[in-house]
Amino acid sequence: MSEETLRAEIAQLQLELERAREELAAREAELVASAKLVSLGSLLAGIAHELNSPLGALHSNHDVLKRALGKLQVILEDEVVDETELDELRRVVRALVGVLEVNDLAVHRMVGLVRSLRSFGRPDRSERAFIDINEAIDSTLALLEHQLRDRVEVVRDYDALPPIDCYANQINQVFMNLLVNAAQAIEGPGRITVRTRREADSVLVEVEDTGVGIEPDTLQRIFEPGFTRKGGRIGMGLGLLIVRQIVDRHHGEIAVRSTPGTGTVFTVRLAPLTRSEQPL
Amino acid sequence: MNVPNQNATVLLVDDELMVARSLQSLLQLETDWNVLTFSEPERAIEELDRREVDVILSDFLMPIMDGITMLERAKEKQPFASRILLTGYADKANAIRAINEAGLYYYLEKPWDNAHLKLVVRNAVERARLIRDLDGRIAELEQARGELRDIRGKLIRAFL
Numbered sequence: 001m002s003e004e005t006l007r008a009e010i011a012q013l014q015l016e017l018e019r020a021r022e023e024l025a026a027r028e029a030e031l032v033a034s035a036k037l038v039s040l041g042s043l044l045a046g047i048a049h050e051l052n053s054p055l056g057a058l059h060s061n062h063d064v065l066k067r068a069l070g071k072l073q074v075i076l077e078d079e080v081v082d083e084t085e086l087d088e089l090r091r092v093v094r095a096l097v098g099v100l101e102v103n104d105l106a107v108h109r110m111v112g113l114v115r116s117l118r119s120f121g122r123p124d125r126s127e128r129a130f131i132d133i134n135e136a137i138d139s140t141l142a143l144l145e146h147q148l149r150d151r152v153e154v155v156r157d158y159d160a161l162p163p164i165d166c167y168a169n170q171i172n173q174v175f176m177n178l179l180v181n182a183a184q185a186i187e188g189p190g191r192i193t194v195r196t197r198r199e200a201d202s203v204l205v206e207v208e209d210t211g212v213g214i215e216p217d218t219l220q221r222i223f224e225p226g227f228t229r230k231g232g233r234i235g236m237g238l239g240l241l242i243v244r245q246i247v248d249r250h251h252g253e254i255a256v257r258s259t260p261g262t263g264t265v266f267t268v269r270l271a272p273l274t275r276s277e278q279p280l
Numbered sequence: 281m282n283v284p285n286q287n288a289t290v291l292l293v294d295d296e297l298m299v300a301r302s303l304q305s306l307l308q309l310e311t312d313w314n315v316l317t318f319s320e321p322e323r324a325i326e327e328l329d330r331r332e333v334d335v336i337l338s339d340f341l342m343p344i345m346d347g348i349t350m351l352e353r354a355k356e357k358q359p360f361a362s363r364i365l366l367t368g369y370a371d372k373a374n375a376i377r378a379i380n381e382a383g384l385y386y387y388l389e390k391p392w393d394n395a396h397l398k399l400v401v402r403n404a405v406e407r408a409r410l411i412r413d414l415d416g417r418i419a420e421l422e423q424a425r426g427e428l429r430d431i432r433g434k435l436i437r438a439f440l
Contacts, residue, residue: 049368052368052390052391053296053298053299053368053390054298055391056299056302056368056390056391056392057296057298057299057301057302059391060302060303060305060306060391060392060394061302061305063306063394064302064305064306064309064394067306067309067310067394068309071309091308091309092309094308094309095305095306095308095309096305098301098302098304098305098308099302099305101301102298102301102302102305105297105298106298109298149343150341150342150343151343
């Protein structure tokens with residue numbers, strides 16, 4: 001085979017390799033996008049559930065207000081209030097006091113939920129800001145409240161932290177994925193401990209669960225695309241892939257250690273971005 | 281309002297107190313019933329040792345104790361009370377299990393309709409009252425039968 005033919009063949013192979021690489025990158029992007037949709041879906045289901053109680057209470061109370069108004073109109077029709085009507089008035093007032101108390105609680109709950117959502121999902125993907133990591137974790141935990149409340153105790157062990165310059169919505173996605181994974185790893189009742197520590201300019205976040213743990217050979221592949229826990233969900237491995245990508249883009253580090261049967265600890269180290277960096 | 285419904289007692293249990301309290305407002309406005317609210321199932325069960333209730337309405341998903349367990353334990357304390365399950369989840373499979381195994385009177389889904397809920401609770405009160413009344417009459421009959429037996433015994437002895 002002449003040198004020229006060989007060169008041509010190598011060039012052809014390189015081209016094919018390049019195409020394959022591009023295709024792989026496109027597939028990975030697709031997988032990441034679908035994983036984000038899955039986690040968005042579970043987030044939306046959670047929000048719908050969180051809204052159900054305050055909304056149900058407000059809905060019912062709105063009807064109670066209409067009924068109360070109807071009673072007042074009947075009592076006031078003849079401009080005279082007799083003894084029976086006085087009893088009815090007392091009853092109306094008692095009900096209204098209850099309605100006001102509950103509406104107050106319900107409205108507060110909904111306002112708080114919307115505030116958490118706003119700080120969690122900053123609409124502009126490239127919005128870069130100084131954020132308090134402790135607050136970001138609290139917002140994420142607030143959104144997961146419905147998944148955790150009944151069975152998982154959450155322990156917050158926070159240090160006072162310097163504000164971190166980062167892409168807030170992406171960092172929130174990191175905490176969301178780690179916390180959802182931790183919750184899913186726990187079968188039955190358990191505990192998630194979130195630790196934050198300040199180390200020089202950087203911030204260390206640990207998410208520890210008392211879940212089923214991960215076998216050593218699986219642990220090595222945990223950040224690979226397409227990895228899913230046996231019988232696990234579609235989003236699981238991709239969730240961790242997203243986590244690693246975001247942490248990498250922030251020049252941070254992520255590590256995991258796990259004892260099967262005891263639990264898993266994910267450790268994320270984040271340093272502030274330097275001002276000159278391009279949008280991620 | 282029907283006479284038997286006067287001063288009925290209804291016990292509401294929901295870990296979200298705002299749900300129980302909004303039901304309380306409705307029933308207080310529309311009826312003369314005593315309406316008690318609890319956010320902890322254990323407290324509600326303790327209350328059943330202290331007073332007779334006609335209806336127990338419980339949420340399904342609660343921490344520590346779910347609504348089905350709560351209503352099963354309530355039945356041990358007060359078998360005549362009508363028990364209603366209220367749930368935010370359209371969890372039909374569990375609801376059917378509850379109705380079959382725990383012998384529930386009714387199953388309501390959140391969000392509820394006030395007019396329907398009031399009707400269901402009113403019927404539940406009547407049911408509890410009727411059953412209690414029936415039980416009382418059966419006891420009276422049993423006693424009367426016992427007395428008759430005594431009289432018969434005495435009569436037989438008198439003639440022998």
